Amino acid sequence: MELLPLLTALLLAHTLAYVAWTAAARRRRSRCYLLDYVCHKPSDGRKISTETAGDVIQRNKRLGLPDYRFLLRVIVRSGIGEETYSPRSILEGREDAPSLRDALDEMDAFLDASVAELFARTGVAPRDVDVLVFNVSMLSPAPSLASRVVRRYGLREDVAAYSLTGMGCSAGLVALDLARNKLRANNGAARLALVVSSESIAPNWYSGTDKSMMLANCLFRSGGAAVLLTNDPALGGRGRAKMELGCLVRAHTGANDDAHACATQREDAEGRVGISLSKALPKAAVRAFAVNLRRLAPRILPVSELARFAFRLLSRRLLAHLNHSSAGGKKGGADAAAAAPKINFKAGVEHFCLHPGGTAVIEAVKQSLGLEDGDVEPARMTLHRWGNTSASSLWYVLSYMEAKGRLKKGDRVLMVTFGSGFKCNSCVWEVTGDMADKGVWEDCVDRYPPESLANPYMDKFGWINDVEGDTLML
Numbered sequence: 001m002e003l004l005p006l007l008t009a010l011l012l013a014h015t016l017a018y019v020a021w022t023a024a025a026r027r028r029r030s031r032c033y034l035l036d037y038v039c040h041k042p043s044d045g046r047k048i049s050t051e052t053a054g055d056v057i058q059r060n061k062r063l064g065l066p067d068y069r070f071l072l073r074v075i076v077r078s079g080i081g082e083e084t085y086s087p088r089s090i091l092e093g094r095e096d097a098p099s100l101r102d103a104l105d106e107m108d109a110f111l112d113a114s115v116a117e118l119f120a121r122t123g124v125a126p127r128d129v130d131v132l133v134f135n136v137s138m139l140s141p142a143p144s145l146a147s148r149v150v151r152r153y154g155l156r157e158d159v160a161a162y163s164l165t166g167m168g169c170s171a172g173l174v175a176l177d178l179a180r181n182k183l184r185a186n187n188g189a190a191r192l193a194l195v196v197s198s199e200s201i202a203p204n205w206y207s208g209t210d211k212s213m214m215l216a217n218c219l220f221r222s223g224g225a226a227v228l229l230t231n232d233p234a235l236g237g238r239g240r241a242k243m244e245l246g247c248l249v250r251a252h253t254g255a256n257d258d259a260h261a262c263a264t265q266r267e268d269a270e271g272r273v274g275i276s277l278s279k280a281l282p283k284a285a286v287r288a289f290a291v292n293l294r295r296l297a298p299r300i301l302p303v304s305e306l307a308r309f310a311f312r313l314l315s316r317r318l319l320a321h322l323n324h325s326s327a328g329g330k331k332g333g334a335d336a337a338a339a340a341p342k343i344n345f346k347a348g349v350e351h352f353c354l355h356p357g358g359t360a361v362i363e364a365v366k367q368s369l370g371l372e373d374g375d376v377e378p379a380r381m382t383l384h385r386w387g388n389t390s391a392s393s394l395w396y397v398l399s400y401m402e403a404k405g406r407l408k409k410g411d412r413v414l415m416v417t418f419g420s421g422f423k424c425n426s427c428v429w430e431v432t433g434d435m436a437d438k439g440v441w442e443d444c445v446d447r448y449p450p451e452s453l454a455n456p457y458m459d460k461f462g463w464i465n466d467v468e469g470d471t472l473m474l
Helices: 003-030 050-059 065-077 100-122 145-153 168-185 211-219 257-261 281-300 303-326 331-337 359-369 373-386 390-403 456-466
Strands: 033-039 131-136 160-164 192-198 224-230 243-252 263-267 273-277 351-354 412-419 423-431
Touching: 033 100, 033 390, 050 065, 050 456, 065 211, 065 456, 100 145, 100 192, 100 224, 131 145, 131 168, 145 160, 145 192, 160 168, 168 192, 168 224, 168 243, 168 390, 168 412, 168 423, 192 390, 211 273, 224 390, 243 281, 257 281, 281 359, 281 412, 281 423, 351 359, 351 373, 351 390, 359 373, 373 390, 390 412
Parallel strands: 131 160, 131 192, 351 412
Antiparallel strands: 033 224, 033 243, 192 224, 243 423, 263 273, 412 423
16 A cells, blocks of 8 residues: 555656656747748849839830829839849830740749758758748749749658748748748658748739839839748757747738728739739738737737836826816817827837838838837838848848848847738747848948938939920930
8 A cells, every 4th residue: 555655656757747748849849940041132134223214114105294203203202222123024125925934934043043052051951841831922833833942952752842822022921930830730750941932023013004003013123032940959959040930920901891902913994914002001001010019019028018008008098088077078188198108119129120011111110119210220221222022021131130240149030021911920039049141231231221312213314203295205
């Protein structure tokens, strides 16, 4: 009988040890490390200078003087400089009748450069990749783009390969979420995931006259990024990886009609296909951003900041109620509490990696989060140098931060991106390794930020606003 308590104690100890070991193993498998990433820098022959942009516009004989003036206003306010890139089909005058070959050539130029460089830099062999996620919103060939990578680099027969399309600019974090979850689901059997993000510009250049569809031509440019992830602490722990992924939050407000329709691919009145950006887009972005932040804040902010925000919010509501009562129910009594308090996200993160979707998007996020010019500098400089490269844009912003030497061990980086649907996705990384690579910014980062982001288009084409008549030659 004396053995029974001893056996019970041993069994309990064994059970507790097993539970602890299982929990630790689950935590290890749920981790996600960023081993490295590479952004695509197209060849110099694909740059869109002011003169090149003028030539492309001049070729579109459907445009009249009001259209030229509209394009000039948009491009001047866009925040884009003269060193962004386009597909060769547009530079060679085939934008009005693009082919599938043009689209695949654009993808192949990216794959041959960036994915190959990522494998070379990390020392990872293509056959070591367990999970592949390729996201391009506006191109869905058969075989898929993921299959194109499998064939091009000889990935294993059992690789879990996925292609995401139609997900918009926020697809980069959707792909990241899918890759992380796939690594988690394999009980430790999968260790490495390759995430490839780009956009197909070649077949999606709009040649019509619908103003809501002409906007995309002024913002979107060629680019891409290849990212290598692991859930194996032996590969990513102890400073071997650049960063470790914390939380990732996705918000989708597509059930709202205005949100769903604010950024769509459609035909214009003449049957020409393009991306339409409606006036409802800013409102949809703000709504999706608010939904995302409500879920994100409790996961990344200290209790003290959450308590401070809750106290200020309750205090203002109480003050508004008292003022409302004292004013006899009149609207003016609540003026003192009109402005809602803002959460200080700097209490939870040190850096803000924001989607460079346009100057209006960057400014809206800056105001919503109460940020300073320095916080949004990486996004603004990325927009100026590279344009909006869709789902890969965030990696160019991160690369700017790294090239500037701003990311130190222990720093936390908040990524925020927006996309059609309408979606707002965000995640938080913690820097765990050395980040001192200048990447695609190596030959120009010392010039940023410039004293002025003056747009050369106004200097060269500002006279358009003074022209009278029905025709115009650039």
